[in-house]
Amino acid sequence: MVRAVLSIFLVGLFVSLSGAQSTVDTFKVEYFDNAQPSGTVDGTVRITNSGTSGERLCAQIFVFDPYQELQECCSCPVSWFGLRKLSVNIDLTSDPLTGVQQTSGSIEIVSTNYDYYGCRQLPTTGVVTPGIRAWGTHIQDSGTLTESAAQDVSLSAQQLNILHKQCYVLGILGSGKGICTCGTGD
Amino acid sequence: MNRATRFSCAVCIICWAAVTAAQVKSDGKPISYTFGDTYKVDYFDNVGAANDGKLRLENGGTSRADLCAAIFVNDSVQELSECCTCLVSLNGLRKLSVKNDLTANPLTGVQVTSGSIQVISSAVSSSGGCPVFPSVIYPEAGIRAWATHVQDSGQVTEAPSQDAILSTSAFQYLENTCGVIQKIGAGHGLCTCGSGD
Numbered sequence: 298m299v300r301a302v303l304s305i306f307l308v309g310l311f312v313s314l315s316g317a318q319s320t321v322d323t324f325k326v327e328y329f330d331n332a333q334p335s336g337t338v339d340g341t342v343r344i345t346n347s348g349t350s351g352e353r354l355c356a357q358i359f360v361f362d363p364y365q366e367l368q369e370c371c372s373c374p375v376s377w378f379g380l381r382k383l384s385v386n387i388d389l390t391s392d393p394l395t396g397v398q399q400t401s402g403s404i405e406i407v408s409t410n411y412d413y414y415g416c417r418q419l420p421t422t423g424v425v426t427p428g429i430r431a432w433g434t435h436i437q438d439s440g441t442l443t444e445s446a447a448q449d450v451s452l453s454a455q456q457l458n459i460l461h462k463q464c465y466v467l468g469i470l471g472s473g474k475g476i477c478t479c480g481t482g483d
Numbered sequence: 484m485n486r487a488t489r490f491s492c493a494v495c496i497i498c499w500a501a502v503t504a505a506q507v508k509s510d511g512k513p514i515s516y517t518f519g520d521t522y523k524v525d526y527f528d529n530v531g532a533a534n535d536g537k538l539r540l541e542n543g544g545t546s547r548a549d550l551c552a553a554i555f556v557n558d559s560v561q562e563l564s565e566c567c568t569c570l571v572s573l574n575g576l577r578k579l580s581v582k583n584d585l586t587a588n589p590l591t592g593v594q595v596t597s598g599s600i601q602v603i604s605s606a607v608s609s610s611g612g613c614p615v616f617p618s619v620i621y622p623e624a625g626i627r628a629w630a631t632h633v634q635d636s637g638q639v640t641e642a643p644s645q646d647a648i649l650s651t652s653a654f655q656y657l658e659n660t661c662g663v664i665q666k667i668g669a670g671h672g673l674c675t676c677g678s679g680d
Contacts, residue, residue, distance in 0.1 A: 322648065338636060345599045347524045347645075348653030377656070378557040380526050380599045430524050430645045434634055444632060444640030482559040482597070 322349070322427035324452035327404040329385045331436040334398045338442065340385035341434045342404060342480075346375040349428040353377065353411040356429050357420035358477055359460050360389050362402045368393040370464035372409075372416040373479035375429060383480035394467055394475035406431055406447065407457065418476060421465040425452065520545065521604045521622035522649035527556075527581045528597040529633040536581035536639070537631045538600065538677075542571040545625035546606075549573055552626050553603040553617030554674055555657050556585050558595040565589060566661035568605070568613040569676035571626060579677035581630075590664055590672035601657060602628050603649065616673065618662035622649065 329340045344356050353376050360369040369392060375381050383389055390399050409423035417423075431447035467475040527536050540552045549572050556565040565588060571577050579585060586594050604626030607613060614620070628644035664672035 341634065343526055343528070345524055345526055347522070347601075347647035348656065349648045349650050351650050351652030351656075376561040377653070378555075378563075378599050378601060379561045380528075380557075380559040380597060382528070382559075382597070427648065430647060432526065432632075432642055432645075434640055442634055442636065442638045442640060444634075444642050446642050446645050483561065 320425050320452045320454065320457070322449065323408040323425040323429070324450045325406040325408075325429060325431045325447035326450050327406070327431060327433040327447045328402070328435065329389070329404060329433070330401040331438060332385050332390055332398070332400045334386055334391065338436050338440065339387075340436055342383045342385065342389065342431060344373070344375050344381045344383070344406065344429060344431045346377055346379055347428050347430050348377045350426045352426070354426060354428050355409045355411050355416035355420070355423060356381070357407040357409050357423060357460075358389070359405040359420070359464065360402060360477060361405070362399045367463045367467055368395065368399055368402070369475050369477040370420055370467060371418060371477035371479065372420040372423070374411060374416045374483065376483045379483045381480060381482040388478045388480045392474055392476060394471050396474065404433070405460065407452065407460065419464050419468045421461045421468065425457065518622050518649040518654065520624040520646070522647050523602040523626065523628045523644035524647050525600045525602070525628060525630040525644040526598065527585070527600060527630070527632065529635060530582055530586050530594065530596045532633050532637055534633045534637060534639050535583070536633050538579040538581065538585065539629045540569070540571050540577045540579070540602065541627045542573055542575055543625050543627050544573055546623050547573065549607050549611065550623060550625050551605045551607055551613035551617075551620065552577070553605050553620045554585070555601040555617070555661065556598060556674060557601070558598040563657075563660045563664065564591070564595050564598065565672050565674040566617055566664060567674035567676065568615065568617045568620070570607070570613045570680065572680045575680045577677060577679040584675045584677045588671060588673055588675070590668050592671065600630070602626060602644065603654070603657070616661055616665040618658055618665050620658065622654070
């Protein structure tokens with residue numbers, strides 16, 4: 298009886314350690330609006346790695362237009378306690394899949410591991426790993442600049458799969474378009 | 484319980500005791516693993532512009548005691564530039580200048596213009612004060628923080644500092660790195676605590 302209980306415990310422990318990916322604290326959502334490709338005011342997304350996972354991370358970034366269409370995606374390394382700074386005009390919206398630069402939309406960031414290959418240019422795979430924190434500045438209709446922390450959302454396996462697949466398709470069909478850039482910092 | 488099971492249990496207990504015994508700090512006190520609600524992260528940018536960013540700290544009273552805010556200032560490429568510990572009284576408010584308090588005395592002598600800030604809410608010492616350097620600290624919940632950020636346009640925005648899970652590895656890295664600054668910095672790398680209490 299004791300052996301059976303111990304066996305079940307050990308099997309359960311093995312499964313819990315090796316199997317499921319943690320999806321808690323791995324997904325941040327932001328928005329951009331009133332982006333002016335030729336304007337002087339620009340929104341900024343800043344990303345840091347809180348060190349929660351004790352490792353370098355990849356911020357997988359997905360930029361959507363207001364109609365839920367993925368326009369750009371990319372994956373950017375973020376070191377422990379590092380700070381990465383991305384321009385909405387230059388890094389996140391200047392190379393859209395359709396060639397039409399968006400003035401508003403949503404930005405989704407998935408916190409994933411930094412593996413042997415580093416951060417792949419296109420985020421089509423990756424193990425979700427907690428630790429990314431982000432802030433976005435927003436250009437309001439009045440021209441005023443405001444700021445807020447990116448909001449935390451539960452990330453389902455299905456949602457992650459959809460993001461990865463859409464970015465994969467974008468990579469196949471885009472002929473180099475639709476790839477955002479990682480700005481400055483580390 | 485048969486002999487094999489008793490042996491397995493004994494091995495487990497010995498391993499647990501060994502691991503527990505190893506978890507002590509340099510002052511001999513055990514490391515606390517109650518890290519919930521003790522860690523805030525923020526950033527700063529455009530230091531040197533006309534405007535200055537501010538970091539405001541408040542003790543929400545969760546622990547019903549004065550607290551120490553252990554502050555770590557990293558540049559944008561993960562290098563710890565300054566660290567210090569500041570007393571935040573029960574329901575008190577402390578205000579720090581990014582330009583004058585957090586980046587004016589960097590370890591390397593080169594003021595950083597952007598980077599990240601980590602704040603660990605920790606307990607005061609037995610004498611009621613805070614250590615100068617946060618190289619040996621004991622996390623205790625209660626600190627809340629806000630920061631104003633100088634944008635590229637010169638405008639100043641504000642957001643609350645973000646809560647994060649303080650892992651043992653991050654905690655020990657920050658403590659140890661600040662300990663190194665304390666030993667080799669010759670006074671450089673020590674931030675100051677601004678005003679308020």
